[in-house]
Amino acid sequence: MENLSFDVAHLLAGGLVLVSFTLLYQNRMTGLINIFTLHAIVLSLSVAWQAYSQHAPHLYLTAAIAVLFKAVIIPLSLQRIMVRLRIHRDIEVVGGVGMTMLLGICLVALSLVVMLPATAAADPLAREDLAFALSVVLLGLLMMVTRRNAISQVIGFMSLENGLILAATGAKGMPLVVEISVAFSVLIAFIVIGIFLFRIRERFDTVDIQELDRVRGGRR
Numbered sequence: 001m002e003n004l005s006f007d008v009a010h011l012l013a014g015g016l017v018l019v020s021f022t023l024l025y026q027n028r029m030t031g032l033i034n035i036f037t038l039h040a041i042v043l044s045l046s047v048a049w050q051a052y053s054q055h056a057p058h059l060y061l062t063a064a065i066a067v068l069f070k071a072v073i074i075p076l077s078l079q080r081i082m083v084r085l086r087i088h089r090d091i092e093v094v095g096g097v098g099m100t101m102l103l104g105i106c107l108v109a110l111s112l113v114v115m116l117p118a119t120a121a122a123d124p125l126a127r128e129d130l131a132f133a134l135s136v137v138l139l140g141l142l143m144m145v146t147r148r149n150a151i152s153q154v155i156g157f158m159s160l161e162n163g164l165i166l167a168a169t170g171a172k173g174m175p176l177v178v179e180i181s182v183a184f185s186v187l188i189a190f191i192v193i194g195i196f197l198f199r200i201r202e203r204f205d206t207v208d209i210q211e212l213d214r215v216r217g218g219r220r
Contacts, residue, residue, distance in 0.1 A: 005053045009170075012046035013132035016166060017108060020139040023159055024100050027091050029151065033078050036155050040070030043162045050169045059169055066165070070158065078151060094146045103146075107138040129170030136163030 019039045026032040044066040051059030093100055111134040119127035140160025144153045 005049075008049055009046070009053060010128055010132075012042060012049055013129050013166060013170070016042045016046060016162070017132055017135045017139070020136050020143075020159060020163075021101065021104055023155070024104050024139060024143055024146075025097055027093060027097060029082055029091060029149070030079075032091065032152055032155055033075050033082070036078075036159065037071050037075045039159055039162060040066055040074075043166060044071065046166060047169045062165070062169065066162075070162070074158065078155070082151065091152050092148045094148065100142065100146050104139050104142055107142060108135045111135040111138060126171050130167055133163045133167035133170060136160070136166060139163075 016039065019035060019042055022035050023032065023039065026035055044063040047059055047066060048063040051057065051063065112131050115131040115134050116127060119130055137160050140156050140158075140163060143156030143159065147153050147156060
């Protein structure tokens with residue numbers, strides 16, 4: 001039974017890494033939002049399994065929050081923002097998708113090389129989940145760096161935060177008050193980012209980071 005618990009936990013954590021690669025591969029806005037929804041669903045399944053394995057009922061609430069906010073409310077809101085701002089459906093990737101995927105593979109390898117020896121004395125389930133979680137965090141950071149569109153960078157930030165939640169639950173969970181605080185902090189941050197994007201669109205008629213840099217450079 002313990003082996004089954006390890007196998008399922010590693011399968012779900014590894015699946016989250018795989019979905020992170022799928023996020024990096026996307027060059028269409030609609031597909032990116034849909035894959036982020038899948039990312040949130042896999043995260044919630046992983047957290048729910050950790051709740052079962054650790055006998056930690058409060059983690060079920062974390063899984064429910066992930067489904068409600070990240071798999072339903074946030075994707076629907078992003079779709080609405082995309083329509084309201086008339087954002088281009090194509091996403092420009094710095095360096096191309098192939099190079100980004102190669103960098104992603106290197107970051108996953110780096111996560112394993114760094115995290116597994118550093119957590120050699122930890123619980124086997126926790127140390128491998130932490131390695132997967134660091135991979136998700138680094139892939140989210142890579143997405144933020146290589147995407148020019150502001151909304152795709154927001155999705156990169158939220159996928160990075162999913163990796164932090166995976167790390168926290170894999171390391172025997174967080175106090176319930178911290179989980180609720182994180183959930184509402186992310187919601188508030190998303191609302192602020194949404195307002196910020198509307199203001200950018202209203203002022204500069206674009207949310208493309210490169211175009212905003214050109215505007216800023218032209219005013220110097």
